[in-house]
Amino acid sequence: MFVKLDWLESKTRETIAHLPDEEIDIVVDALLWAETTGNSDMGIIKLAGTEPIQDVAPSGEINTTVNKCAASIHGHGHAAPYTTLLGVNKAIELAKHHGVGITGVTGIRTSTLCQTYYLEKIAAADLIGFMCSRSPAVQTGFNSIEPLFGTNPFGFSFPSNEDPFLFDPSTSSMTWYDLIVKNIQGVRLPELTALDDLGNYTCIPQKAMEGALLLRDRSQTNSMMAMTVELLAGPLVGAAFMSLEIEEDWGTFIMTIDPDILCGTQVFKQSVSDAVKIIKESKAAYGTQVRLPGEDSLRKRKEALEIKRVDIDERLLKHVGFM
């Protein structure tokens, strides 16, 4: 059903009212980014489920240490999107000075929500962005039937003279909150996307939650991308990895590159615009269309902001107590 963005924002603010003011603004902004770009698994459902985004338990001030072009940020339990945005801003600042900036984020207790939310800001600063996150193990590796990796999303962003080119796939067949959404909706999972706790294929969301998600395409290459994310966003930034259980379950690795250290910003932005144009004008297979991934999301967002409304599944609105 279509709901007004104003109403959605005030309902969200009520739910997270116990957070510090500056954190509320960022969490609301990131949740509405998800809903308006059509990512229902990263939107208001994150106020419920296994790791509600508002479950913060600050144990101290957010702490930043810088070493050359890299920063380590420990969130000490503050809201994940707030801490992550600090990390993104720091990486932008570092890249403007050093040409490259890296931030490792730990000390958060939930996911960071859509990575494109942050990647878009990196592109807006005329930088190339890469980020990835690890989380508690729920995904198998190649040929394995037990959880080894988080859903381990990674994403890139490239500035252009039009909309930036953004994408942020998870390495798993679906995200963890996709599973939670499908469980609430009572929807059958696609075939070959999950295992139950005995290692047998299942299409039942609840059984998959007790078992494991499979890799997006079940290939060795896919498994190694999950492993790469696990290493960059895990031990490298001081977070846990694989099935190890330490307090720092969640970790994010953020990298920014200033095109000025190589071809120059203007040349690069125009090249990205040109590349997008070449793809969109290329010959499509019969009955299909050649599209870019971020395209649909950005179009949906522009529409939602224009009509000041967004389409959300009524079951999700009820589940989080908005109705």
Add this chain to the structure above:
Amino acid sequence: MFVKLDWLESKTRETIAHLPDEEIDIVVDALLWAETTGNSDMGIIKLAGTEPIQDVAPSGEINTTVNKCAASIHGHGHAAPYTTLLGVNKAIELAKHHGVGITGVTGIRTSTLCQTYYLEKIAAADLIGFMCSRSPAVQTGFNSIEPLFGTNPFGFSFPSNEDPFLFDPSTSSMTWYDLIVKNIQGVRLPELTALDDLGNYTCIPQKAMEGALLLRDRSQTNSMMAMTVELLAGPLVGAAFMSLEIEEDWGTFIMTIDPDILCGTQVFKQSVSDAVKIIKESKAAYGTQVRLPGEDSLRKRKEALEIKRVDIDERLLKHVGFM
């Protein structure tokens, strides 16, 4: 058939005898790396085909310019593996100083051969490595039926306390020289891996060479990884991209990260060792084995160096004039 490594080396040296001495050593080393790790599409066949590795036409000295933590290297037509190795060494040097090093390589006329050849050297220097390369368009994008991208390989390497963790998949269903090898062998291509020049599926190598290779898994995510490689190893480093025809057809992007700027080198190396152990000891699906990608290649290489012989298809040996 098994051939002696000594014989293989001297035959290779004869074929590329017109190159400068220091370039011969590197090209031979990289070709033998490919053969001993079992990558026949990156080995001696590269002395033939559409872009023979020894086809160099130096138009001047190799030129390096440094800007902050980044270097741009123009090969001016010198042998690609030699120029690329200079780039890798420069990226290692930059990372040791700045924490991160980036090198863009252009001015080469052929592929760089196996990326693991270089990634292994980055790991040996206790750095995390990422590299990717673009080449003339032979691969379609998502839903498209005309060549948009090169085969666009990318690879990561992570140092550990045992063998490094290395992988370097191409984003395409196979490499261009895979196609050349299969054409020589008269082998049928796997289904759904290539199109002919009309955009119809084909399993005939020659027809695919006139048409296009498909994406590795034909997904949008895969297409966007190909696009990412195209942008990093193309315009960012000053090389061509997509179907644009400029002289700098080939480009490589190399990045090195010193774990010392985040968690510390020793902690990181031990974590990579631990992660590899957890994967290898994880429960496998019935009748399968959990493996890491570089594992087989490194085992093959160790065996070959021990017995001082390597197994090469006789048809390839004949094709390059070694027999």
